[in-house]
Amino acid sequence: MASSIFHPLDKKSAGLAFLIGLVAILGALSSQVFGGLVPCELCLEQRLAYYYGLPLLALVLILWNRLPLNVWYVAMIIVAAIFVWGTYMGAFHAGVEWGFWPGPTACTGVGDSMDFSQLNSMRPVIGCDVVQFRLFGISLAGYNALAGLAIVALLIISIAAQLRHNRKPVAA
Numbered sequence: 001m002a003s004s005i006f007h008p009l010d011k012k013s014a015g016l017a018f019l020i021g022l023v024a025i026l027g028a029l030s031s032q033v034f035g036g037l038v039p040c041e042l043c044l045e046q047r048l049a050y051y052y053g054l055p056l057l058a059l060v061l062i063l064w065n066r067l068p069l070n071v072w073y074v075a076m077i078i079v080a081a082i083f084v085w086g087t088y089m090g091a092f093h094a095g096v097e098w099g100f101w102p103g104p105t106a107c108t109g110v111g112d113s114m115d116f117s118q119l120n121s122m123r124p125v126i127g128c129d130v131v132q133f134r135l136f137g138i139s140l141a142g143y144n145a146l147a148g149l150a151i152v153a154l155l156i157i158s159i160a161a162q163l164r165h166n167r168k169p170v171a172a
Contacts, residue, residue: 010158013155013158013161016154017150017151018054020150023147024148025054042092042141045089049082049083049087056078060079080152080159086144087148087149087151090148097139097142
């Protein structure tokens with residue numbers, strides 16, 4: 001029986017990363033649709049990591065044993081980089097909420113800028129420095145940063161396991 005070029009830990013950790021990401025984005029969308037929370041500009045930007053990263057990770061998971069190893073590495077590194085950016089955005093947003101640093105002037109009430117396109121949309125405008133919900137003292141932006149950190153860690157574990165697996169000689 002031929003040995004797979006992929007280590008079993010690779011797919012398990014990548015699958016868990018996908019599951020955490022899916023729960024995180026569905027939780028964010030549910031808090032908006034069912035919970036009545038209004039996302040700010042930074043909230044919407046944080047979601048981009050999930051909108052781009054999860055479909056790519058899903059494709060990698062679906063094509064797991066059919067991808068050439070070098071394509072697998074590139075795809076996994078791209079997904080990890082997307083979620084590193086998303087983790088940064090979540091941490092940045094949480095810092096804005098805590099007042100550690102200023103947020104974008106368009107969404108924190110700092111400066112004179114105002115997005116008049118939102119006036120016609122008939123939806124409330126929420127500042128990026130306004131926390132609408134906290135659980136155990138952590139805002140949704142903080143939880144997003146933690147989820148992103150977990151996803152990045154799991155993707156690194158997957159990539160590292162694959163690197164270790166392919167360094168060992170494969171039995172014929």
